[in-house]
Amino acid sequence: MSLSIAPDSVPANIARKAASIRLLVLDVDGVMSNGQLLFSAQGDELKAFNILDGLGIKQLMTAGVDVAIITGRSSPLTAKRASDLGIKHLLQGREDKLDALVELATQLGRTADEIAYMGDDLPDLSAIQFAGLGVTVPNGHWFVRQHADYCTTAGGGTGAVRELSDLILASQNRLDALLADYLLDAKVTSGQ
Template identity: 35%
Template sequence: MIYSTLKNIKCIVLDVDGVLTDGAILVNENGEQLRTFNVKDGYAIQYAVKQGLLVFVITGGRSQGVLKRMEGLHVPEIHLGVSDKLSLLEELAARYGLSLADIAFIGDDMPDYSCMQQVGAAIAPADAVEDIKRVSHYVSTKRGGEGVVREIIEKVLRLQDKWHTEVLIKSI
């Protein structure tokens, strides 16, 4: 069932900590928060955007590093410091002419719960909290920050015949 759903996805919404990262936050002596991102996730995000798949980020975190990383990948909607993710998701869906059924949401913890109950495809990393796994349509074998975003984007684009190996090779 999840594959037929993913074939019709028009937008992927990502949480950051625990999805694009492993959830660890390094704080330097100046108080700046640092995260590591998986380069394969990044490649898939920018390729998806080029292929016309909408990719949005909605996170409770406020890191300027996250903003810069997502801007560098040409993510069109990057929302930091969001406490009510569902209201924002509904607003973005309306703005882009999407139904919630058109959206896949990848989340790992309770701030993502209400969104994941409403979207067409709720996806969790392997190390998501149990409540999130229970409402997910698909639980990846990959942990947050270890390629779960790449896995899902690649599945969606392959199912939509938009993962073009020859294009991918020429862009290297």
């Protein structure tokens, strides 16, 4: 496994945990976005989502890893983003993240060891601790960073989800083949 997603190598225990992941569950504000809530003068909510994260999510799903969103807020923008990415499991308005995660795991028949959960603030902490791989971001609350298994180098909304998706795919020996498909040599060989 070779990763270039972080300046330091990923610890072996994190790679082992990531190798078992079959479900990635994401918080939205502070993870898929930078955590800022912007409103227009008319009261319309605005969020910025990172395109790198989007492709990483799609690559995970193509590789057979389910992706879900659990968020404490309800937002049409989150529903649109989930729909655009093909995320089928969207739980909005769920302030008890652990309860929502256990409900989702039961519904999908997943054990804690098969779940990665990525969050950034105190309401995410119990879900982070429950999951086989609990992940946070460097802009997350210090107490969450202290108790997560892993902290990405990229911040929320700036490629952190992509970093985690690459880590999971690399740990499952799927990343190199996936990346090779994007090389010019692969396209020339296949006649594209």
